[in-house]
Amino acid sequence: MSALGLVRAHVKVQFLDLLRWPGYVVPTVVFPAMFYALFDLPFARAHAEVADTTALAFIAFAIVGVTLYQFGVGIAQERGRPWERYLRTLPVGAGVRLCSRIATAVLFGLITAAVVAAVARALTPIDLRLLQWLQVLLFSIAGGVPFVLIGVSIGYWTSARAAVPIATACNLLLAYAGGLWIPPQYLPDFVQRISPYLPTRMFADLLWSVTGTGRAPAALTGLALYTLVFAVVATIGYRRDERKRYA
Amino acid sequence: MVLQFENVVKSYGSVRALDGLSFSLERNEIVALLGPNGAGKTTALEVALGLRSPDAGSVTLFGGSPRTLAARRRLGVTPQESGFPDMLAVGEIVAFVRRHYESPADEAQTLEAFGLRDLRKRRAGTLSGGEARRLALALAFVGNPELIVLDEPSAGLDVQARRGLWEFVREPGLRRSILFTTHYLEEAQALASRILVIDRGRLLFDGTSEVLRERVGGRRLTYVGENGPVVLNVGDTDAYVRDLVASGAAFKDLEITKPSLEEAFLLLTGGAA
Numbered sequence A: 001m002s003a004l005g006l007v008r009a010h011v012k013v014q015f016l017d018l019l020r021w022p023g024y025v026v027p028t029v030v031f032p033a034m035f036y037a038l039f040d041l042p043f044a045r046a047h048a049e050v051a052d053t054t055a056l057a058f059i060a061f062a063i064v065g066v067t068l069y070q071f072g073v074g075i076a077q078e079r080g081r082p083w084e085r086y087l088r089t090l091p092v093g094a095g096v097r098l099c100s101r102i103a104t105a106v107l108f109g110l111i112t113a114a115v116v117a118a119v120a121r122a123l124t125p126i127d128l129r130l131l132q133w134l135q136v137l138l139f140s141i142a143g144g145v146p147f148v149l150i151g152v153s154i155g156y157w158t159s160a161r162a163a164v165p166i167a168t169a170c171n172l173l174l175a176y177a178g179g180l181w182i183p184p185q186y187l188p189d190f191v192q193r194i195s196p197y198l199p200t201r202m203f204a205d206l207l208w209s210v211t212g213t214g215r216a217p218a219a220l221t222g223l224a225l226y227t228l229v230f231a232v233v234a235t236i237g238y239r240r241d242e243r244k245r246y247a
Numbered sequence B: 001m002v003l004q005f006e007n008v009v010k011s012y013g014s015v016r017a018l019d020g021l022s023f024s025l026e027r028n029e030i031v032a033l034l035g036p037n038g039a040g041k042t043t044a045l046e047v048a049l050g051l052r053s054p055d056a057g058s059v060t061l062f063g064g065s066p067r068t069l070a071a072r073r074r075l076g077v078t079p080q081e082s083g084f085p086d087m088l089a090v091g092e093i094v095a096f097v098r099r100h101y102e103s104p105a106d107e108a109q110t111l112e113a114f115g116l117r118d119l120r121k122r123r124a125g126t127l128s129g130g131e132a133r134r135l136a137l138a139l140a141f142v143g144n145p146e147l148i149v150l151d152e153p154s155a156g157l158d159v160q161a162r163r164g165l166w167e168f169v170r171e172p173g174l175r176r177s178i179l180f181t182t183h184y185l186e187e188a189q190a191l192a193s194r195i196l197v198i199d200r201g202r203l204l205f206d207g208t209s210e211v212l213r214e215r216v217g218g219r220r221l222t223y224v225g226e227n228g229p230v231v232l233n234v235g236d237t238d239a240y241v242r243d244l245v246a247s248g249a250a251f252k253d254l255e256i257t258k259p260s261l262e263e264a265f266l267l268l269t270g271g272a273a
Helices: A003-019 A022-039 A048-078 A082-087 A094-123 A130-157 A160-177 A189-197 A199-211 A216-245 B041-048 B090-098 B107-113 B129-142 B159-170 B185-191 B209-216 B237-247 B261-268
Strands: B003-012 B015-025 B030-034 B056-061 B075-077 B147-151 B177-181 B194-199 B202-207 B219-225 B228-234 B252-257
Touching: A003 A022, A003 A094, A003 B090, A022 A048, A022 A094, A048 A094, A048 A130, A048 A160, A048 A199, A094 A130, A094 A216, A130 A160, A130 A199, A130 A216, A160 A189, A160 A199, A189 A199, A199 A216, B003 B041, B015 B041, B015 B056, B015 B202, B030 B041, B030 B185, B041 B056, B041 B147, B041 B177, B075 B129, B090 B107, B090 B129, B107 B129, B129 B147, B129 B159, B159 B185, B185 B261, B194 B209, B194 B261, B202 B209, B209 B261, B219 B237, B228 B237, B237 B252
Parallel strands: B030 B177, B030 B194, B075 B147, B147 B177
Antiparallel strands: B003 B015, B003 B056, B194 B202, B219 B228, B219 B252
């Protein structure tokens, strides 16, 4: 069995297991779009430019919510379970397992983002061409990766109970200070000063670059740096958990 | 050599779960690991599977560390039956595990063999204890691995399912080794080509069930005498019977039997089953 085939097999079971919990799937998928409709729709309906900016920011928010929050909490709750222990006896490496987690998280994030995009398309004068939407898709995948790794880090460094408040705080603070809810120029001064260094802001900048208001190279460099840092943090966390649990 | 333990030591705090355990398992052997509760059986299996690492000594699985992918490709294990992802169907879980192996067993045949064919579409979260147990066993076999490790395989199975499992384990023509723990001595006797008895983390016995029973020595002699039933363990039963007859005492229902595996086991481990 090739590594890619195994990743696909793992993604499939993770996805099926998730999709069959409607009580989990529906709120997770609908929440960012609802938030978007409540807060930004009134402004977005008036101007195409505002519509573009806010929809793209909420696409980022949707992906961050799923990848960082849901998967962070998910890992923290799952890692002690018997099924995890069993998977360790199967011939599958940590690399395949991590890749499948990232793929599942990003895929699920994209579905959530698609709902935001659909609401924006239906109710605002958002003005993106097909090629731009494809760019948004590509950047959403790339931008989602560091947040999965932040989620994985939270999952391995916090207990099942602590993961929920910690992931919630990270998710909401990063979304706010990164300018995903309120355009960065309307944030308080001191938040504006730290905002450019936050991964959420970089993600937003990356998506905004599609409409010419953000700088893609700088954002990509910053996100790559976060990816690297949290890949290390996640790996150390994984090894630490492994040493404790399987010593 | 499939599996080898050499002077394996494993402690949890001040408790020595394994205290210099050595044994080996060859190709095509079916070996039962017996021992009273807390003897170190579970720890021994966990070390063999790479779920725990020994403090001292060495464990080799197919010539390498149990944690390598190469070793795990040739290994099949039962998960704890409580731990399946609730929302996955039985057939999906079996297919998922099967995909990890290079030359797996036939999926439909495996489902059939463990009585899971009609449960194929059932969600794991809705299975009864016995059904979940059968699914767990199917997962150990579906990869068609060279070594299968089963922890208490027939716990929670009804008589019929247990017989089915035994048939499957003994199925001739399949070249594989099996290591299992059990509380049922009958099961060890019926399935295992070799029995290992451990207690307090040490190996007390390594051999066939016949040899284990011989270990106790003597024969068990029972009869109903003048003062009620008598049970004795006697070295020379012939001499005893001659003396009994010569004494002229009344007796009936005289029976002489070899000691059971259970008695041998109790004697070996100091009475704690």
